[in-house]
Structures are given as structure tokens and as C-alpha cells.
Amino acid sequence: MAAARWVQQEILERNPTLDVTVYAIWFRMYPTDRRSAWPGDILTDPRVVHRWDEGKVVGTWYARELDDIRPRVAPGATGLDGPVPVLWDAYLIYKPGATFRAHATALVRWGRTILNTRRTFRDEVAGLPRR
Amino acid sequence: MMRRVGFALGVVAALGAAPRYVGAAPVGRLKPAPTTRPAPAYVRGAPTYVGAGFSRPAIAAPTLGDITTLADFQAMFDAGRATPRIVLLLSPT
Numbered sequence: 001m002a003a004a005r006w007v008q009q010e011i012l013e014r015n016p017t018l019d020v021t022v023y024a025i026w027f028r029m030y031p032t033d034r035r036s037a038w039p040g041d042i043l044t045d046p047r048v049v050h051r052w053d054e055g056k057v058v059g060t061w062y063a064r065e066l067d068d069i070r071p072r073v074a075p076g077a078t079g080l081d082g083p084v085p086v087l088w089d090a091y092l093i094y095k096p097g098a099t100f101r102a103h104a105t106a107l108v109r110w111g112r113t114i115l116n117t118r119r120t121f122r123d124e125v126a127g128l129p130r131r
Numbered sequence: 132m133m134r135r136v137g138f139a140l141g142v143v144a145a146l147g148a149a150p151r152y153v154g155a156a157p158v159g160r161l162k163p164a165p166t167t168r169p170a171p172a173y174v175r176g177a178p179t180y181v182g183a184g185f186s187r188p189a190i191a192a193p194t195l196g197d198i199t200t201l202a203d204f205q206a207m208f209d210a211g212r213a214t215p216r217i218v219l220l221l222s223p224t
Contacts, residue, residue, distance in 0.1 A: 004221055011217075021211040022219060025198065029222035037223045040193050049207065053198045059220050061201055092218040099212060100205040114219070128215045 003089060003114035004043045010122060012045040017130040020047055027053040029088050062087040068104040074111030074120035089113040093124050 004024070012018070024043055028034065035052050043050070053059065062069075063084045069092075073080070079089075090112035098106030109124045111117025198204050208216065 001224065004219070007219060020215045020217055022217045023204075023207065023211075024219045024221055025204070026195070026221050026223055030224050032224045033222050035195070035223075038195050039223055040195065043219075044193055046191065048193065050193050050195045051198045051204075051207070052195050053204075055199065057201050058198060058204050058218075061204075062220065088220045088222060090220045092220075094216045094218070096215050097212055098208075098216065100208045103208070108215075125217075 001039055001042060004039065006115060006118060007091075008043050008045060010118070011125055012047060015125060015130075018047075018125065019129050019131045020125075022048040024048050024050045025053050025058045026050065027056045027059055027086075027088070029086070056086050059086040059088050062090070062092070065104065069107055069110060072104075072107045072109050074109055074117035076117050076120070077112045078116055079112055087112065091117075091121055093121075093128075096129075 007022070012022070022043075022045070026035075026038055035054070038050070038052065040050070063086050066080070066084060066087070070080075090110060091114050092110040093108040094103065095106045095108055108127075109120060111120055114121065198207075208218075
């Protein structure tokens, strides 16, 4: 939740003209996680689309894509040395025009954890187009 | 002396009785009618002047949809291809 709060305050509120769509994919990683615990009052920017992923299909898919996206990982990323069944607490920044099937080629940068790699996150967002 | 005092009193009385405005009221002297201003985009909590009081702008509360298959994510991701996108992978607690 601290990561979501940081994105709201430091990425979205500080960049009101940033022309971006943010997909916040939420899923269970801790025993206390559940859909009803979704903190809808933290990431409130209208540019954010929230989705609950009960089956962790997105995080699992990204974990399988790790070899392809690893060249674009931010310095200081953690938790990627051993097997990664589900990628989570992570951000991925894409250029305009990126498609799902060719996402790795349009990936600007990604990082994990969000807070550990927040400096790179902030720097990459600075290069994205404004309205 | 008495004539001067009488004249002064007459002038004061005449001014007091005179209407403040004759014909159309001077533009710019009256208090303007309340107006409604839209809240600036992405400025949360900015006061908006509505009628006689202040109120917060209406901001749509976020909603939580569902992804059940990877195809759901693919459709959403591809639909936003015109702009840069950021994917966040998060747990709620």
C-alpha cells in the first residue's frame, strides 16, 4: 500500500499533465489479501484503471516473461534472483503504441520493488509526453 | 451668517434626499452575481465556488473491475495503445 500511495503522490499528483494510463492490477500475495481489502481511497487519480486479478494471471504471465524483459530492469531491483512464480510489487512503463504481443520491445523500464526502484521510476516518467 | 448656515443645511438636505443612482445602475459597482467555476483538472480538494457557499468538486470514486483471463488484460492493454501506459502489480495489504 505504501507503494500505491507513493505512485499517487509522487508520480500522478506531481505530474498532472502527464498523458498516461495506469493499470493497477491487484491480487492476493499475503494471507490477509482479498478483494474486499482493496484500498480504493489511495490510488484515486482518474488516469488509473483498477482491476482485481483473482487468479494472478497477469503477475504469473509477467513472471514467465522475465527473461525477455530483464534487460530493461531498473538498477536496484530485488527479489529476482531465485524462481519467480508471480511478479508483484512491480511497475512496468510502456511507450505509446506498445501492444500486448510485442510488449517487451516497447517496454521503457520496469522495477521491483516499486519503492526500491522509485528513483528510476520517477526519472523515466519525466521523459513521458505531457498533454 | 444665518443665511450661510441656512444655505448649507439646504444643500445637505438636498443631497440626502437625492437618489443614489438615476436610471441604469453603474456597471461595475454592484456585487456580481455568483458564478460557478469548474475545478481545475487533477487538483483534488480544490474549492469550487457554487452559489453562496464553497463545496468540493465532484470526483468520481475509483471502481474495481475484474480480470479473469489473460485475454482480459490483453484487451485492456491494447485498447490504451495511443498513450504511454504504466502497469502496477500490487497486493492490497
